[in-house]
Amino acid sequence: MIAARSTRRPQRWLVGVLATALAFLLAPAGAARAADSPGVPIPPNTGLTDRGTGTVAMSDRDFVIKVRLAGLWEIPAGNMAVEKSEDPRIREIGKSIAAQHVVLDKLDIAVAKKLGIALPNDPNTDQQGWLNEMRNAASPEQFDQIYVDRLRAAHGKIFPAIATIRASTRNDSVRKLAQQANQFVMTHMTLLESSGIVDYAALPTAPPPAGTNKGPVPVDNAMLVAAGSSSGVPGVNTSVIFLVLAVALVAGVVTTMRIFRSR
Structure with missing residues (x-):
């Protein structure tokens, strides 16, 4: 009885050590996998002021006017979607976009007033044509x-x-409006795409790049390889390393247990 009991004790101790070691080895791998899918950040509201300070360029004025023009045709277009569409999803998309443009329009008008920018009250020729196209839809x-x-x-x-x-x-003020407008536009693009009927092939294509590895940040091929490695080190797979270590540990524990049993 004493011999059997003494044999079980080292076995239980070894099993405990094995479980702890495996948990320790596998924990970093799990953490690495979790880090592969981080949460998408939301821009903070801090750091953006709205005092109307700073030079207002012609491009700034043009931007404020374009934000106003967007609302002048997208609000009636959204209202039309609620009235004319038979698809509940399209009606919901139109309602949401129209309501959000009312909010963005108020923000834009406030900035224009602060900076002395005259805003239009009617859609431009292209926008009026799009609205007429919607009004005249056959079905x-x-x-x-x-x-x-x-x-x-x-x-x-x-x-x-x-x-x-x-x-x-x-x-x-223009900087803050641009950040706000960016969030609205991204939301609207996603809403429209949720309809499932966007004709992506008909969308304008992006202009060709100026040249390989040209831009504000120099691109190094070694950096790209390192960025693509799950371990952060080119050519090294962290999961494989942990697996090899775990197998070696198990083999060592099994050998040790056999030695205890023989004794």
């Missing part, structure tokens, strides 16, 4: 396609313009 299905495609294309055009103003403007 609810045709309306849905026109509505989604025209708005998605328009948002795609204003999106890079917003990024340029946000990155370059010297005026704090």
